[in-house]
Amino acid sequence: MDLGICVASKIDDIDYVVRAEELGFSHAWLADSHMIWSDPYACLALAATRTSSIRLGTGVAVAATRPAPVTAASIATINRLAPGRTFLGIGTGNTAMRIMGHKPMRIDEFDRYLTTIRPLLSGQEVEFEWRGRSSPIRHIMADRGFVDFEHPIPLYVSGFGPRSLGLAGKHGDGAVLSIPPDPSFMERVWTAIERGAADQGGTMDRARYLTCSLTTIVVLEPGEATDSERVKDLCGAFAMASLHYSYDQYRNYGRAPSGPVAEIWDEYRQVVEQVDPQRRHQRVHAGHNCWVLPEERRFLTKELIEGSCLVGTREQLIERLRALDDAGLDQVMILPPFDPRFEVLETVGTELLPYVG
Numbered sequence: 293m294d295l296g297i298c299v300a301s302k303i304d305d306i307d308y309v310v311r312a313e314e315l316g317f318s319h320a321w322l323a324d325s326h327m328i329w330s331d332p333y334a335c336l337a338l339a340a341t342r343t344s345s346i347r348l349g350t351g352v353a354v355a356a357t358r359p360a361p362v363t364a365a366s367i368a369t370i371n372r373l374a375p376g377r378t379f380l381g382i383g384t385g386n387t388a389m390r391i392m393g394h395k396p397m398r399i400d401e402f403d404r405y406l407t408t409i410r411p412l413l414s415g416q417e418v419e420f421e422w423r424g425r426s427s428p429i430r431h432i433m434a435d436r437g438f439v440d441f442e443h444p445i446p447l448y449v450s451g452f453g454p455r456s457l458g459l460a461g462k463h464g465d466g467a468v469l470s471i472p473p474d475p476s477f478m479e480r481v482w483t484a485i486e487r488g489a490a491d492q493g494g495t496m497d498r499a500r501y502l503t504c505s506l507t508t509i510v511v512l513e514p515g516e517a518t519d520s521e522r523v524k525d526l527c528g529a530f531a532m533a534s535l536h537y538s539y540d541q542y543r544n545y546g547r548a549p550s551g552p553v554a555e556i557w558d559e560y561r562q563v564v565e566q567v568d569p570q571r572r573h574q575r576v577h578a579g580h581n582c583w584v585l586p587e588e589r590r591f592l593t594k595e596l597i598e599g600s601c602l603v604g605t606r607e608q609l610i611e612r613l614r615a616l617d618d619a620g621l622d623q624v625m626i627l628p629p630f631d632p633r634f635e636v637l638e639t640v641g642t643e644l645l646p647y648v649g
Contacts, residue, residue: 293617293648294318295640296625298351298506300582303330308633309339313346315641316649319504321351321381321468321625325388328580333366340373349379351506351625352450352468355405356385356397361420361429364412368431368439375443380413381468382406383450387580390540393573399455406449406463415441448502454484461488466502466622473507473602473612475619482620504623505616509602509640511609518603519594526636527601528584528592529629534600535591536576539564543572552595560591582630606643613648 296319297312299305309320320339322332332350339348348370353363363382371378384396397405404421411418417430434441449464451457460467467485471477481503482496489496508530510523517523538549539560549557567575579585584592602609602624613624628636 293613293621294504294623295645295649296321296347296504296623297637298323298625298627299335300627300630301329301332301335303335303338306335306338306342308637309346309348310342311634312637312641313343315637316645317346317637317641318649319347319349319379319623319625321349321504323581323627324350324353325391325580326354326357327388327391328577328582333370336370336378337373340370340378343374345377347377347379348374349448350381352381352383352448354385354388355382355402356389356394359420359422360405360409361412361431364409365431365439367445368413368415368434368441371440371443371445372437375440378440378443379446379448380409381448381450382409383468384456386452386537386540387577390573391577391580395544399459402456403459403462406447406459410447410463413441413445413447415439446502448504451484454487457481457484458488458491461485461490461496462492464501466504469503469505469621470507471505472599473505473616473624475615475621478503478616478619478621498620502622503620504625505621506625506627507600507602508626508628508636509609509624509644510636511639511643512603512605514605517594518598519592523597523603524584524589524592526628526632527597527603528589529579529581530627531592531597531600532579532584532588533581535560535588535596536580539576543576552593552599555595556591556593560588563587581627584629609644610647613644617648 298321301322324332367380386396389396415434420429446465448466449460450468451460486496508527510526538553
């Protein structure tokens with residue numbers, strides 16, 4: 293199994309990607325969420341000039357905010373700087389759009405977007421519809437070195453439910469997931485992906501298809517509980533992001549969560565709903581995957597942490613990562629909280645990576 297990093301894109305934090313390469317992490321996925329982080333393509337350009345082996349790409353780009361030809365040109369520009377190690381991860385904008393108070397791109401729109409961008413990533417001509425008018429487009433100066441389509445740019449499609457995973461099978465070279473760290477989920481994932489490939493009249497070669505899931509990892513000290521204060525410091529922001537997502541689902545679809553979130557749900561709602569409804573979309577994602585707000589720390593229950601993060605002793609984590617590998621998950625990418633990110637990177641890179649890579 294590969295281990296990668298998901299990066300909260302920050303223009304002056306490229307040392308983090310450099311250190312990940314030195315430790316042997318395989319991929320750096322730079323997140324795209326324009327109302328909380330730096331522009332990922334600017335960060336990727338800097339990372340490309342300071343690294344030589346780690347694969348670089350978006351984790352994931354937001355289809356709803358950039359037309360397909362813009363996204364294709366952006367990532368092909370990075371491919372000019374890091375030929376053969378650039379990839380495009382793309383999704384509907386679950387966080388980025390909701391932070392602006394809007395819903396992610398609809399599945400049928402995303403399907404059309406992927407249909408358009410796939411040929412553009414290899415420099416081919418495609419029919420592009422824009423503001424009610426359709427016309428053939430292609431990058432007409434690729435041969436002059438402005439972009440690189442000669443080296444393949446893999447397309448990795450983000451999927452949560454069966455329909456989006458079906459699109460990952462239909463269009464992608466891989467799927468970007470955010471599943472609980474439990475091997476039993478992988479068979480359901482593969483069923484949806486393979487159904488999407490079959491809809492195109494093709495068959496899925498699992499050996500050539502990348503599956504990657506987002507989480508974070510904490511190596512426990514001897515006798516330490518999974519909900520210790522140290523553990524909360526090292527993975528709390530990622531655990532809280534699952535609660536933020538649950539609130540978005542509730543606000544948009546009226547579905548109250550079950551599982552580890554249910555017991556704290558009413559109290560969490562009271563905290564969030566003190567904010568003016570006109571700006572509540574900003575409050576829900578405050579500190580998103582970087583910090584835990586002081587008033588939210590009490591919601592970091594043992595159940596929430598264990599249901600979203602990989603926490604265990606070194607031996608337990610090696611065993612769990614190998615079990616995920618056996619179930620068909622090719623890569624785990626970690627997204628630690630911002631302040632202790634180097635600490636987590638060093639621990640995972642030295643205590644786990646040599647034994648699972």
